[in-house]
Amino acid sequence: MAVGRYQKWLEPENLLLLQGWKRDGLSDEQIAQKIGIAPRTLENWKKQHVQIMQCLKVGKEQANFIIENELFKKAKSGNVTAMIFYLKNNWRSKYNDSQLSPDELKLAEAKSRKTNAEADIAEYKAKVLEESGSSGVELLNEYLDKLDALSDKEVKQDGAKADV
Structure with a gap:
């Protein structure tokens, strides 16, 4: 069992590593595998140690913002697919594929x-x-x-x- 192993992951450089893995798009299950623990153990660590939960949350948010910014840049530069995707997801009331009145x-x-x-x-x-x-x-x-x-x-x- 991974009792006591969490302390290593509370160190700043390891929290940064967790955050980076999340930013790279790894799931919690994949991160647990990289650490060498069961996914359930990682869930428990997130509940018990706010630092771990926060860095995984921030990592995912950063990844979302990075991708969103890149999509926005592509849409602004005239990439029609990026424009369509952006409008369908950010202005649903006006731009959707629904044929319903x-x-x-x-x-x-x-x-x-x-x-x-x-x-x-x-x-x-x-x-x-x-x-x-x-x-x-x-x-x-x-x-x-x-x-x-x-x-x-x-x-x-x-x-x-x-x-x-």
């Missing part, structure tokens, strides 16, 4: 929100079922019994069977 786009976004909400509800229901210790079949049977009782009650009151 603004109203259709709003509808699609609303449907997406509805689908996400339904998924959240289903996840919550599954959590409640799990926490209650009841199986879905037991709860369904309980619900159906209540519906049958309600239906029988309506039959007695109306004298005719009600639609359920």
Whole structure:
């Protein structure tokens, strides 16, 4: 196990190395491999040692800004592909490949929100079922019994069977 090895990586020259690897585009998994530790260990180090987390974050941000600046320079120099890419990603409301009208786009976004909400509800229901210790079949049977009782009650009151 890599207990105690983190101290070496808190030294300024090694923090700079971590930052450089991140700036070069290495993933956390690849960085962990270079260090000789498990990716989970690196995750723990990031949580426990703010210096490690910060240098990896800064390294990624620097890489993003470097690439963004290069893309911007290319777009300014007339590289059409760079121009298109830049506009599509930085001015999405105006430059996108969608063939939808603004109203259709709003509808699609609303449907997406509805689908996400339904998924959240289903996840919550599954959590409640799990926490209650009841199986879905037991709860369904309980619900159906209540519906049958309600239906029988309506039959007695109306004298005719009600639609359920």
